[in-house]
Amino acid sequence: MAELILLICGGAIAGAFGALLGLGGGVLMVPLLTLGFGLPLREAVGASLVCVIVTSSAAASVYLQRDIANLRLGMTLEMFTAIAALAGGLVAFMLPDRVLALMFAALLLYVAITMARAREARDSGPGDGPDAAQPTLAGADHTGADSGVGADTTGDRGLAAALSGPGYRVRNLGRGALGSLLAGLVSALFGVGGGIVKVPVMNLVMGVPIRVATATSNLMIGVTASAGALVYLFRGGIDPYVAAPAAVGVFAGASLASRLSDRVDLRMLRLLFVAVMVVTATQMALRGVG
Amino acid sequence: MKTSSLERTVGRVLGAGALASVALLAIGIVGMGVLHVAPLDRPFPPFDLGRLPADVAALRPSGFLWFGLLAVILTPSIRVIASLLGFAVAGERRMVAVAVVVLAVICLSAALGAGG
Incomplete structure (x- = not known):
């Protein structure tokens, strides 16, 4: 019983951290399950994918009803994230656990560095905006994105126009598709949402405002992660006794955190998160080499 | 269907799916607690679509857990x-094609996962 409660609470903490910092929670769930509960990495990734889908569905529901997420753009890019997630899910079952652990350690370091740089950028600028919790703002200049200018280098202006939204015009669809492939691969290999790749690609490369990019990324995470999760499900990579309590915990933690976000010192939280990520990356790397 | 009404409808579908999934998982977790099943107990019950209705009807925790997990994974689909x-109702043929491709990839994931 204690184990069950610990797992739900651990999921809640990961979900709350993730929601407050603009992450899906997967990047915290996998280390928690492997290093904290001793689960094999692949089972941890399978459980984490489930957690990521639940939070994505709940958040995207709100973003769509508030007309923030771009449904058409999200579905177009989903074609690429889902294909890559399918490939990533299959590849994950071929890679040795140690290799996956080393790759995950590298991902954690990348997230920590991105988060630290986002903090520096924000510390030197004016106050936090509505997207303050996003980890992907490092040095980003969104003025071009919001102005709606910029040529569509793919030449498919009709499609770009159809996918654009009020106040912005989507560009560089080809590069956006490539970024989406990378995001899908990362999602299925490591049990994360892939927003750490998708949000900067949509914002900086495709000219989508950060708020819309974040909401659209959230929408896409569900389909991306479910393409990977189906492979894990049918190949015995999802343990229901672990995935269910973790998912309920993450859902509860994320829901609670979204209501408390105004009262939390995000700078301190971000600093703590960077420290946790660095320690976790080290432990994961040691697991990979040891 | 107007654009914003489509987004609202799709948003409601996602919200309902998330809540229903979490409710099913919660029932399964309560069952785990009642039967003293620990999360790290091995072996865990395998996923068997054929047994799912019988397990749910018999109120077995594993039935609700798998049903909930399936609901989680299928909600985006x-x-x-x-x-x-x-x-389709709005006559957006290009987006219909996009949606069909996305669904096809999801079906392929299930097929390749089951086939492995």
Whole structure:
């Protein structure tokens, strides 16, 4: 019983951290399950994918009803994230656990560095905006994105126009598709949402405002992660006794955190998160080499 | 269907799916607690679609857990189907094609996962 409660609470903490910092929670769930509960990495990734889908569905529901997420753009890019997630899910079952652990350690370091740089950028600028919790703002200049200018280098202006939204015009669809492939691969290999790749690609490369990019990324995470999760499900990579309590915990933690976000010192939280990520990356790397 | 009404409908589908999934998982977790099943107990019950209705009818925790997990994983696909229908009604042929491709990839994932 204690184990069950610990797992739900651990999921809640990961979900709350993730929601407050603009992450899906997967990047915290996998280390928690492997290093904290001793689960094999692949089972941890399978459980984490489930957690990521639940939070994505709940958040995207709100973003769509508030007309923030771009449904058409999200579905177009989903074609690429889902294909890559399918490939990533299959590849994950071929890679040795140690290799996956080393790759995950590298991902954690990348997230920590991105988060630290986002903090520096924000510390030197004016106050936090509505997207303050996003980890992907490092040095980003969104003025071009919001102005709606910029040529569509793919030449498919009709499609770009159809996918654009009020106040912005989507560009560089080809590069956006490539970024989406990378995001899908990362999602299925490591049990994360892939927003750490998708949000900067949509914002900086495709000219989508950060708020819309974040909401659209959230929408896409569900389909991306479910393409990977189906492979894990049918190949015995999802343990229901672990995935269910973790998912309920993450859902509860994320829901609670979204209501408390105004009262939390995000700078301190971000600093703590960077420290946790660095320690976790080290432990994961040691697991990979040891 | 108007654009914003499609987004609202799809949003409601996602929200309902998330809540229903979490409710099913919660029932399964309560069952785990009642039967003193620990999360790290091995072996864990395998996923068997054929046994799922019987397990749920017999109120076995594993039935609710697998049903809930399946609902979690399929909720985004239901969202894609809802979008497809909305695009079809609105006559957006290009988006209908996009939705069909996304659904095809999801089906392929299930097929390749099951086939391995």
